[in-house]
Amino acid sequence: xxxxxxxxxxxxxxxxxxxxxxxxxxxxxxxxxxxxxxxxxxxxxxxxxxxxxxxxxxxxxxxxxxxxxxxxxxxxxxxxxxxxxxxxxxxxxxxxxxxxxxxxxxxxxxxxxxxxxxxxxxxxxxxxxxxxxxxxxxxxxxxxxxxxxxxxxxxxxxxxxxxxxxxxxxxxxxxxxxxxxxxxxxxxxxxxxxxxxxxxxxxxxxxxxxxxxxxxxxxxxxxxxxxxxxxxxxxxxxxxxxxxxxxxxxxxxxxxxxxxxxxxxxxxxxxxxxxxxxxxxxxxxxxxxxxxxxxxxxxxxxxxxxxxxxxxxxxxxxxxxxxxxxxxxxxxxxxxxxxxxxx
Numbered sequence: 392x393x394x395x396x397x398x399x400x401x402x403x404x405x406x407x408x409x410x411x412x413x414x415x416x417x418x419x420x421x422x423x424x425x426x427x428x429x430x431x432x433x434x435x436x437x438x439x440x441x442x443x444x445x446x447x448x449x450x451x452x453x454x455x456x457x458x459x460x461x462x463x464x465x466x467x468x469x470x471x472x473x474x475x476x477x478x479x480x481x482x483x484x485x486x487x488x489x490x491x492x493x494x495x496x497x498x499x500x501x502x503x504x505x506x507x508x509x510x511x512x513x514x515x516x517x518x519x520x521x522x523x524x525x526x527x528x529x530x531x532x533x534x535x536x537x538x539x540x541x542x543x544x545x546x547x548x549x550x551x552x553x554x555x556x557x558x559x560x561x562x563x564x565x566x567x568x569x570x571x572x573x574x575x576x577x578x579x580x581x582x583x584x585x586x587x588x589x590x591x592x593x594x595x596x597x598x599x600x601x602x603x604x605x606x607x608x609x610x611x612x613x614x615x616x617x618x619x620x621x622x623x624x625x626x627x628x629x630x631x632x633x634x635x636x637x638x639x640x641x642x643x644x645x646x647x648x649x650x651x652x653x654x655x656x657x658x659x660x661x662x663x664x665x666x667x668x669x670x671x672x673x674x675x676x677x678x679x680x681x682x683x684x685x686x687x688x689x690x691x692x693x694x695x696x697x698x699x700x701x702x703x704x705x706x707x708x709x710x711x712x713x714x715x716x717x718x719x720x721x722x723x724x725x726x727x728x729x730x731x732x733x734x
Contacts, residue, residue, distance in 0.1 A: 432668050439665035440677040446649075446658040448684030450734040451521035453646040453654070454513055455693060460643045463513040465631055466650075467506070468623035473651025475620050478613040481656060487607045489614065494602055501602065501615040504595040506623070512588035519581025520695045525685035526565055526705035527585045528734065529678075530558045533715055535593040542597060554715025561707025562586065569700040608659060616655075654734060675716065679709055 457466045482489065516524055533555050539545040547555075566582040567573045602611050639647075666674045682705055689695040697705075 436665050436668035436674075437677075439661045440669065440674050441680065443658045443661035443665060444677050444680050445684040446653045446661070447734045448525055448681040449688055450650055450654040451516065451524045451685050452688050452693060453649045454516050455521050455689075456646040457643055457650070458513070458517055460639055463510055463517065464623075465627055466513055466647075467509050468620070468627040468631075469647055470509075470650045470655065471616055471620040471623055473647060474655035475613065475616055477652050477656040478609055478616065481660060482607075482609055482613055485607075485609070487610050489610050490606070494605075497599060497602055498614050499618060501595060501599040502617075502619040502622075504591060504598055505615055506619045508588055508591035508595055511584055511591055515581045515584030515588060517581065518578075519585060520697075521689040521693060522682070522686050522695050522697050522701060523565060523582055524585045525682040526701070526708055527562060527582060528589055529682055529705070529708050529712060530562060530586075531589045531592055532712055533558055534589045535596050536715065538590070538593045539597060550717070551715040554711040554713070556711070557714060558708045558711025561704045561709075561711060563704070564700055564707060565704030567700070568698055608663060609656070612655070612659065679713070682709070 454466070461469070512524075512528075533551070536545075536547060536551055537555065540547045563574065566579050566586075573579055599611065599615065602615075606614075662674070665677075686695075686697060690697070
């Protein structure tokens with residue numbers, strides 16, 4: 392989420408363009424990293440990070456399953472309704488304080504943007520594959536950097552610009568399948584909607600980054616989802632027959648629970664714990680596993696068959712993101728934080 396991300400404490404993904412500025416909390420994370428620096432700490436960190444990334448990669452598959460039985464609006468509302476009490480339980484268990492204070496307006500803006508993001512992404516998934524979605528969403532950090540340059544005037548270096556160029560070629564190859572005429576074909580609508588959802592997530596990230604610096608990430612997610620859920624329930628009730636819930640097959644119920652409980656709550660906690668032990672820069676490497684995790688399950692479970700153009704385009708996307716992030720991480724200014732999930 393991959394909200395979710397595509398999408399904080401100790402650097403749950405994304406920032407001052409693509410990355411957030413290190414804070415005192417981040418420095419406390421580094422101290423904790425040193426304390427947990429033994430073999431056991433490293434192993435636990437890797438397990439937490441891999442589990443989070445695999446969950447996020449599989450959310451696209453769970454969404455495809457749910458779309459067999461639910462409309463995008465129905466799926467979105469039910470996912471929020473499931474996630475909200477789980478997030479609240481986790482917040483209470485951690486003793487985290489909830490506070491809006493002067494952030495009510497920004498929270499409502501974040502709520503509107505995250506709703507738009509998921510509606511666009513889920514609608515896109517109706518028309519494209521989970522595999523395509525995972526590769527396209529990987530470009531989100533570069534979109535955040537681009538919009539931060541456009542909206543906030545943040546500087547983009549030559550390496551980031553080069554990475555954007557490489558990733559753009561990858562997107563074009565992936566969407567077209569190697570046939571330029573396919574870029575404007577009806578079959579490409581889903582891919583373009585998914586790419587649009589990367590932009591809505593970038594807007595959400597930029598709009599809410601000050602919230603994430605001041606509060607725990609689970610608390611921020613809960614406060615943003617609360618008004619979105621309250622609004623989505625009556626909107627969904629207008630045309631939804633609630634008795635259908637009792638008739639949903641087990642496959643759809645399990646996919647819904649996966650999206651709400653794991654995709655929007657537990658995966659974020661796993662990511663936080665992994666970053667707290669490994670550090671944000673090291674954690675970012677694990678994000679490259681997400682499209683692989685998606686493809687590993689989408690092929691046997693959904694019967695998807697990625698073409699050579701899909702694989703080549705996906706690798707170009709990851710290569711572009713790597714090029715941009717590698718230069719940013721090496722360029723000083725402290726440790727950078729990987730972007731919050733757009734899943």
